[in-house]
Amino acid sequence: MINLYFFVLLPILTAVLIYLFSKKYMKNLALLVQLFFLVATVVNFNYVKKHGTIIETIGGWTNYTGISLKMDLLASVMVMLVAFLFLAFLIFDYPKKYVNKLFLLLFLILQALITGIILSNDLFNIYVLVEVSTIVVAILIMFKKDSRSLYDGIVYLLINIVAMTFFLFGVGFLYKTFGVLDLQGIKEGISLLEDTKPLILPYSMMITAAGLKSSLISLFNRLAKAHVTPSAPSIVSALLSGIYVKTGIYLFIRLQDMFSPAINTSNFFMIVGFLTGVIGFILALSQTDINLMLAYSTISQIGLIMIGINYPSEDAYWGSIYHIVNHAFFKSTLFLITGIIIEKYGTRNINKIQGVFKRMPFISIASFLAILGITGAPFFNGSFSKYLIKTALSGNPLEYGIILINLGTVLYFLKFLSIFKNGTGKTPFKIDNYRRSITIVLSFMCFIGGILGQFFVKFLFNHTVIFDFSNYFQNIILFILTLIAGLVIYKYIIPKLKWLSRIKEVELDFNNICLLITLFFIIVTLTVFFN
């Protein structure tokens, strides 16, 4: 077993070393450390699987006084995912010029912070890590110094500060009641509490922050835009949409678990998840910017994950956790690919890009695999996680909600596919081997994750899925029906919907976003109060 603080310290120390001694070979050090980090996470994952949760108290304080780090099965899988994808992203743009010592400093520090958020078991510590990661992300998305991104950057930063101030105020209320900041300690305290009234305010404050971090409800759509702002390198967009948003969901899971003895809002958040999914795909469908389409698609998928984690069923829960992992793979593949496309074509407008298949056949095949994954095509990873969630929900009206969200996914990817058409007689683009290998590895994972889905769920989460083939066969038929319905709607109905193109012009300014956050906070408070 490797000590947990090592996972937070190592990237930061490496980052500082690389920054101080800015020699050429130092870039190799980053790669080496990443590789080592990945191995370390696998070692710890094995340990957790055999011996159970690791809890490490820093400074040796007992009774929940000191900061503690905790690695359970879920955390170890998340850390492994973070390690794998950070390594892949680094290799992807390794020879590029912008990957200099400053970029590596920010990149590695962000890795340490994300790992810290996942491992930390102390509320104030989580606040600090999230707050610092917000600054790092705000700098990273403006890294290519495009002045159009300035507005996105500042709004992103300020909105996140507002959210985290809410979070800290909530922590203050909890500290007043329990006198500890440790998640486990507070959970024990909550189960002893007779009157749960003092918990309502801290709960809604903290959940508001976690909801904003996971871009729940597309009304915080400014954040999705910030992730794909023009000055963000494609690996940063992939990282934010693939991993960083997931830390918000992870935070949400941890908070829900902490308050579970007293407060149960799973029904409310299932409806919120459904709304997020539907609004997400409508917004994705209305965009003409390929990166924005993918960003809103992330929101839509988060809605799906939200439905799964809040449904009281083991299958649905682990299905959505598996969907988090799957989504990280296919969405980062797609973001890396659109990054290449935007770089080669010099535009982000979907109507101006054509003939990608003729000019980049290799990359196109990789993106087809990822698209099959995200739309839930049979034998791909998305189908397995969606199958788990949907089967668990059978009989619940939200089962149709999931089918609807999947239909939406099919629709906007039919639109996305238009970039591959036409384009004969043009010379193919050259793509270096670093980029080729990473996109193909990531997209191939989408396929492996599908055919070995049952094995992976057992291997990663120790959860046995009873696989019913006739049920899965029904799902295949359902997918084909969805595809046909999608084609019909895309061909005959979508072009008639004039309001669709008007949606994308709706731009909330900062004050309105703050108003919406406050409204969300009030709604959560009232829901808990009358529950």
Place this chain on the structure above:
Amino acid sequence: MSFNGETASIILFFIGLFGLIGRRNIVKTVISLGIMETAVILFFISTNFTEGRLPPIGDINPDKMADPLPQALMITAIVIGVSLTAVSLTMFITLYHKYGSTNWAKVNRKRIDETDD
């Protein structure tokens, strides 16, 4: 109920929130955030405080001490608050040079016009 630090901090927090929703000036937004942060800091240090407690410095009886943990935490929170204010003001200056306005709505409109071109 007496008017103590906690009540004051709750009122301050919502004054700050009102500033965020109701004021279009970007500098005022940063100030409102500062007010909210101060409210949280006040809440932490005044909560669970009883009259007659001593500051947790030097060689004194632990039973008479005020709770040292929130004080230590709030120093961190102050440092983070200062750096966040600094970063957001720096970004604001660049934004102001580009769009020539301190108004959220105007900046937003100019930005939309810019992307349409």
